[in-house]
Amino acid sequence: MATELLQLIWLASPALPVGGFSYSEALEAAIDHEHVHDEASCADWLADQLHLSQARGDMALMAQAIPAWQAMNTDRLKDLSQWAHTTRETHEMRLQTEQMGRSLLDWLRIQNKATEVALKLCSDMRPTYPMAMSLALSLAHAPLDQALQAYAFGWAENMTQAALKAVPLGQVSGQKILARLAQEIPEAVQHAIALSDDERQAFCPMLAVLSARHEIQYSRLFRS
Structure with a gap:
């Protein structure tokens, strides 16, 4: 159990070398x-993005991909x-998920925990971040939720x-925002787990519009 917990903490850490700190996922455009x-x-x-985008999209995908990796269900994973x-509705969104996916796959190779078969399959599929993260999480053998x-x-x-830098906000405000998101994450997770293939979706028009606008934004700190 301790090993599972430590693996989850590690994968949730901002120190994970995947470059997540360089993206705002259109938050910077929303500020502009x-x-x-x-x-x-x-x-x-961010709470809306958690429930409307993450829970209905990537988290729902991962809820299905984690057991698929554990069973090595190749067709399902593809x-x-x-x-x-x-x-991925914009150029920035595609570049972000592919760059972070490649970086996480490289990290998994260094960790030497995933099988060569799993690493090759993930690489051949052009790794996206949710698929590579699903592989990493599957190796922790923790409960899905x-x-x-x-x-x-x-x-x-x-x-x-990202909000602390771009709004900008102070550390106290950041902790309050994080506390709210942490409180809402369990509900978002249960929603993600409950969705079927037909119910899984990626439809957040304003997020996509702002992501596209960010690509030509005059002044910016982040890559998305």
Whole structure:
């Protein structure tokens, strides 16, 4: 149990060398267009993104990919990987998921825990971040809800750090935002686990529009 917990903490850590700190996932564009301007609006924005984008999309995908990796269900994994690629709505979103996926796969090779078969399959599918993270989480052999909570908290921490720099906000505001997201993560995880293939979706028009606008934003700190 201790080993499982430590693996989850490690995968949720901002120190994981995947470059998550360099992306804001359109938050910077939301700030530029004044949708986000203070602690309250930032907390609302990220909570909406957690429930409407992450829980219905990547987290739902991972809820299905983790057991598929454990069973090495190749056909299922290829279908899920294809869905991950086709649901990146902008150039920035695609570059982010592919760069972070490659980096996490490199980390997994260094850790020497995944089998060569699993590493090759992930590489051949052009790794996206949710698929590579699903492989990493599957190796922890933790309960599915705990695995997804670890992923979601890692995402929340990266996004909160982006908000501190871009809004900008102080550390106290950041902790309040993170506390709210942590409180809402269990509900988002249960929603993700409950979704079927037909219910899984990637439909957040404003997020996609702002991501596209960020690609030509005059001044920016982040790659997305």
